[in-house]
Amino acid sequence: MIRLGKEGGMIEIRIHGRGGQGNVVAAYVLATAAIGQGLFAQAFPAFGAERRGAPVAAFVRIAETPIRRRCQVAQPAFVIIQDETLAALPDTLAGLESEGGVMINSQRDSRALSDTFGRATYTLPATRLSLEALGRPMPNTALLAAFLTLTELLPVAGLKDALAQRFRGEVLAHNLALVCQVADATPRGIWKELVHAASA
Amino acid sequence: MTPQTLHDLRMAQPRFQGLEAGHRACQGCGQALAARLTLEESGPDVVVANATGCLEVFTTAWPDSAWRVPWLHSLFANTGAVAAGMEAALKMQGRDIKVLAFAGDGGTFDIGFQALSGMLERGHNVLFICYDNEAYMNTGVQRSSSTPHAAATTTSPAGVARMGKRHLKKDILSIIAAHHIPYAATASVAYPADLRKKVRRGIEVEGPSFLQIHSPCPLGWGHGSELSIEVARLAVQSGMFPLIELEQGALVGAMPIRQIRPVADYLKLQGRFKHLFADDALAREELAHLQALADQNIEDYALKAETADPLDTEGVDTVRRGGLRST
């Protein structure tokens, strides 16, 4: 597990998606995984009347010391985009740190998109993967698995534990299999430096 | 522009769009459809008092509004009273504008009931429409007294000790009947011609009228948004949601069901009833209970059509007058 930069370092992540894609659950699960590792974490949605299909954002903070602030994440270190049609909206990448990273649910090439966004970018065809593994277009678990593998922010096993707190039976089994599949196929730790830079 | 094609002709026909497209309802929202049909039928010379709930929220997010008629958000408990006040004012001003009151089942059956009853009792010239999606949907699917027996909601969840909502769906139309108002009816988004006819009737009535429109909620009921109409149709065809009309409290019409469907056909499409299909005795008992409720409706309202006509499975045009069985 990565050490978060200097003492008091905090990682802030923003997750963008559309209502119905498990945006808020993704944030809660990521924070739960961090808490399970003994870290401090905070997760909350950009509150609103949620409707299927509408853009929604959720925020996650992870730190080694108690997190006190309650404001929205304005300058995330990482942005996770669950629906690539949102990438064109100005709010999606607003405030992303210059050494930040973009994890995006897309079939396109990472390199091409990182030129577009001007940030380190990793693409994952999460909709296709989740349709295959879960039978539903629910990209969140796949994206989290890839995110944690790239950053080594938390062990992937922590993600699995967090999922087990929320899901049961076949749904859980399929999600765990998907997590393994994605983690194995994602390059390990190539975003470690970004985590260091962000939490410094 | 001279119409060149049938499409042009259709576009040239005036159809009043009191509720504009572009609002934020979920895909497949029964309420949005019902409201649009209502406004098309009502025309522009109306004012609307709208209770707190999905309809009010998804049509009016500042600075946008989907309404092309004058519209007021009344709050939750008071829609009947606010509508009554509008009616009194317009009457004093001598203006021929019909007052429409829109509320969900919460704003009709529960928190809004007192004000509704008062408005009916005093005989205000208001058409009160309840968009019945059978729970408090806008706040995230909590049970109301309109929630059907055994349906799961977040405050009547199915679990080890419970099989969804314990209590029966409140028989609101019987309570409305006891007010002896000129006209009251149930309608469904699966039968739009019938719905529009009933809206027109309610508007023409001088005095209070009441319409309960069954409006599926894909999110809350747990079905695909493409199934809203089918689910609504099955509710009618199984006898779970009878389409009836009352005048002065007496039953004057009911839409016959030409091919009665078993209740399970209706229930199995919806996630809120999935616990009834578990392999245990309690689930089977509750399923039988719901079938019995549907059977009772069919008997009470004489819904069984006289002939099963294979060419007319929708049964939409004929409303038999005459009321309850005489034997």
Added chain:
Amino acid sequence: MRQALEGSQAIARAVALCRPQVVAAYPITPQTHIVEHIAKLVADDKFHCELVSVESEFSAASVVLGAACAGSRAYTASASQGILLMSEVLFNISGLRVPLVLTCANRAVSAPLSIWNDQQDSMAVRDAGWIQIYCADNQEAVDATIQAFRIAERCELPVMVCVDGFTLTHTLEPLELPDQELVDGFLPPYHFSRALDPLAPLSIGTLVAPEYFTEARHLHHAALLAAEKEIVAAARDWAAACGREQAPLVRVDGPADAKIGILTLGSVFGTLLDARDQFPGLPVKLMHLRCFRPFPVEALRAACAGLHDLIVLERAIAPGADGIVGAEMRSALADTDSPPRIHNFAAGLGGRDVPLAIYPRLLEAIKKPHPRMSAIDLRPELLPADSPVRQEAAP
């Protein structure tokens, strides 16, 4: 045990640990998750109570009043419109000196219609005669909820535990939930001295003529003032039981000799703590007012001693008058030797996000003349162009 929990989930479990026998539930954003979690615990046979799903908040408050008078510990939660709808019953409950606990998930009040966090709702009923406790974070919400039942039953006064809607209720964070044994040790079974009982029949809620009214009202007022001791004792005993300390009346964080102070209520306190670290400069004392009713005059005077400038940052306003907490602070400090200049601002009305940058903005704003009360995060460019208010507001 340390768990990842959503605020509302944690509050629901804290309530269940206190073993109320009657819970009234009526949905309103953003408190709904609390009653939903309770419903799930009941459905899964993990918590035994009569969960009454009522037809309005007016009935929710009425149900718990009836239950408490009939001898059962009772609970409900509400917010915003619901608090106002039940307000008649709230006054009744406190005037009858009935012990109850209610969670207010602070939310703005229509109109304009808003589902988002501000404190107009609980502030609107500040004179309803209830104890009001404001929580700065979800751990405080858990601990305050459990303490509230004890305080209510010892004082025979209802307690409103105020928790910022969405900002706290819908935030997931690591929380410690005590175990049942600890709570049972802290909170004895419900006892209400005037419970309705055929063996000792009483009449509760009689008509009171002018001959007796003043004394009855005075006793209520005196009881609220005296409740301060119980609020302090509950926090002390809870700290002894579980190891978590919480300043019961006013929490002060910062150097004792600071000349500038910022007083606030609720979750924005956490943001200010981080902001002060982020923007170091003059020493600033940050204060969280946990106990708003009874209004702890002595504790506030002590906390504000030595300040030249006190900023009161609120999440509500009294239209046409001053700020609410600001006006009460002016009153509390008026008779002290060299009271500070008081600067009253609102921020975050209707759920507007309060960023860290609010802190330097506040410290800048007090250097210039400003209205007695204004929203520090007002955006003048959103006001109508021809509005005189816009000319005044634009810096």
